[in-house]
Amino acid sequence: MIRDLFSKKKKNAKIPADKAKKEVPEGLMAKCPECKSICYIKELRKNDMVCEQCGYHHRITAGERLHCTIDEESFEEFNQGMISEDPLSFPEYREKAEEDREKTGLSEAIVTGKAxxxxxxxxxxxxxxxxxxxxxxxxxxxxxxxxxxKAIEEKCPLILFSASGGARMQEGVVSLMQMAKTSTALRRLHEEKLLFVSVMTHPTTGGVSASFASLGDVNLAEPKALIGFAGRRIIEQTIRQKLPDDFQTSEFLMEHGQLDQVVHRHDLRKTLMLLVAMHQTGEKEE
Incomplete structure (x- = not known):
């Protein structure tokens, strides 16, 4: 009887949750938000962070984006050392920006250059x-x-990839002014008859979607990217109507004429190369 008691305890013994978590190294696996399948991060990266089961496009870093878009070792970065000031003395803004610099290895939320x-x-x-x-x-x-x-100076096409929550609230009206500033600069690019391709990725919202991201000569987006200005809940409360389930997705915008094409990440480089080549050919013929 005593032996049976001990054997039952041994049979029902469980590994503590904390110990079980430690046995799986952090950053080894990833769960797809769309189909809930689990895969190795290494395999996901080999597929450009696109889920092999359902095609869901995971967010990627600026470095990963450049790697799968431009020619190898062709990137020359501009203005790498520029960092944000704190015009409003916003509480903890400097500290949080510094944390992001350490975490990402970036000086700011955009990387620009020639490639x-x-x-x-x-x-x-x-x-x-x-x-x-x-x-x-x-x-x-x-x-x-x-x-x-720089695009105007060198007579080059311009390609911008957007991934943004909108204007930066910690900089107040200074941030909002960037909408007009970038839009005005793009007007000069247009007057020079130079190509601007805007690629909207998940998410592209707020002041970014309401300014330069929507002003491309060609506007592209990745599948199922969230694109819009105000949030769904605010819009529904304002108009007092239920919005479609696919509202503010790239497919919805494509259907309603706000995008030129929704392009799978695996096809994006090829599509951009075609657009750039067409533009170059047009210049030569003139």
Missing amino acids: SMGGLPVIIGVMDARFRMGSMGSVVGEKIVRAIE
Whole structure:
């Protein structure tokens, strides 16, 4: 009888939850938000962070975006050392920005530079949502404007990848001014008859979607990306109507004429190369 008691305890013994968690190293596995399948991070990265089961596009860093978009070792970064000031003396803003710099290895929420695609030169900017949720402050706006000016100077196409929560609230009206600033600079690019391709990724919202991200000569987006200005709940409360389930997705915007094409991440480089090549050919014929 005593032996049976001990054997039952041994049979029902469980590994403590804390110990079980420690046995799986952090960052080894990832769970797809769409289909809930679990896969190795290494395998996911090999597939450009696209779920092999359902095709869900996970967020990627600026570095990963450049790696799967431009020609290898062709990137020359601009204005790398620019960092945000604190015009409003907003509580803990400097500290949080510094934390993001350490965490991401980036100086700000956008990386800009010159690169080549299929051997053709382009000016490219890639936002990174890990840094203050990709919000657009004074430095992000300034780096975009300088990239536009560089495109004008070198007569190159401009490609901007958006991933943003909108304007940066910690910089108040200074942040909101970047909407007009970037839009005005793009007007000059348009007058020079230079190509601007805007690629909206998940998420592209607020002041970014309401300014430069929507002003491309060609507007592209990745599948099922959240794109919009105000949040769903605020809109529903304002209009007192239930919105469609796919509202503010790239597919919804495509259907209603606000996008030119929804492009799978695996096809994005090829699509951009085609657009850049078409633009170059048009210049030569003139």
